Amino acid sequence: MTPHHPLPDRQSVQRALEKVIDPELRRPITELGMLKGFSIDDGGAVTVEVLLTIAGCPLRDTITGDVEKSLAALPGISAVSVVLDVMTQEQRTALKERLKGPGAERGIPFNDPSSLTRVYAVASGKGGVGKSSVTVNLACAMAAQGLRVGIIDADVYGFSIPGLMGITGAPTRVDEMILPPVAYGVKTISIGMFVSGNQPVAWRGPMLHRALEQFLTDVYFGDLDALFLDLPPGTGDIAISVSQLLPESRILVVTTPQSAAADVAERAGSIAVQTGQQIAGVIENMSWLELEDGSRVEVFGAGGGQVVAERLSSTLDKDIKLLGSVPLDPRLREGGDRGEPIVLAGGPAGSSPAAKALRSIAAELATRPRGLAGRPLGVSPA
């Protein structure tokens, strides 16, 4: 600092701190009651006191760094020190009320009649068709378009979402409220985050139902434009649970072009007949492999996605679209293995036909009318 520089005024420090966003709650720390106070001494050194939601908050370093960064740009500041403290129980209760509304019922916020969140349950007839990869890429593509997006990984048998999203951190708990880790702007929660190591989860229907219910009630997602649920493959109990817990959710069916895969995918989609859910559409994955000379090899045959869309259209007597076909691309798998979704990649991977297909499906889903639109309002003329 030059000796002539005037001291920073409180107002500009306050304004800079209003730009610090809590990494989990995604709101300014000033709105969350996390800024306890700050002082500026005669030499221009600023001390900021921040209240963490819980002791040992895994993101304490991130918050400290963000506070320092936000003030670094202000002229006249010679030093910044951040003092961390922890909220009292009253402060935590106040925070929860601010987030959920005072005395909010513990219900599923996505079922609130005023909710504008589109909920997509991603289903497949069998495992390994790329359901989780499709889920992650659609969610990240939507977030990159500026939408607020969440993922619930309910695939207990193969919870792969954290790996695909590059998430290693655990959710933070504020009493009974669970704050999901955020990656690429997507709030993500997985059953895998609640079991140790790589253990398989040997849960049966009722436990799965309870786990899903807890995710839907206790995880703080805030206002979302879209929520994706990665379901276990098949037509099991969880599909029924989803329809009971989230009757407004729409099913996205993922299949490969193979006729056997199409048959089971159709079965997964037909569940909608029993549950009364709507089907958002069909996505065909691993549609073909493009060789260097530009020719295509149809590794898993052809036409499965279209067949599923047509059969579901006739079973449900609705127009169910094939939303897109995603080719096989080793870079999609490599990105997944690294936790870097291909739709966010730069260079040739990012402009590959697979990335483009996924981005265009995401764009199509993003423009669908959501929430109240098209829903009966339950009013009748007097």
Ligand SMILES: Nc1ncnc2c1ncn2[C@@H]1O[C@H](COP(=O)(O)OP(=O)(O)OP(=O)(O)O)[C@@H](O)[C@H]1O
């Ligand atoms: N279009 C694609 N091109 C290349 N590899 C792909 C493609 N789609 C998925 N994969 C790869 O196939 C494997 C299975 O994909 P993924 O885990 O997404 O499937 P899944 O249907 O969710 O499986 P499960 O339900 O058994 O967990 C992964 O290694 C993934 O990287």
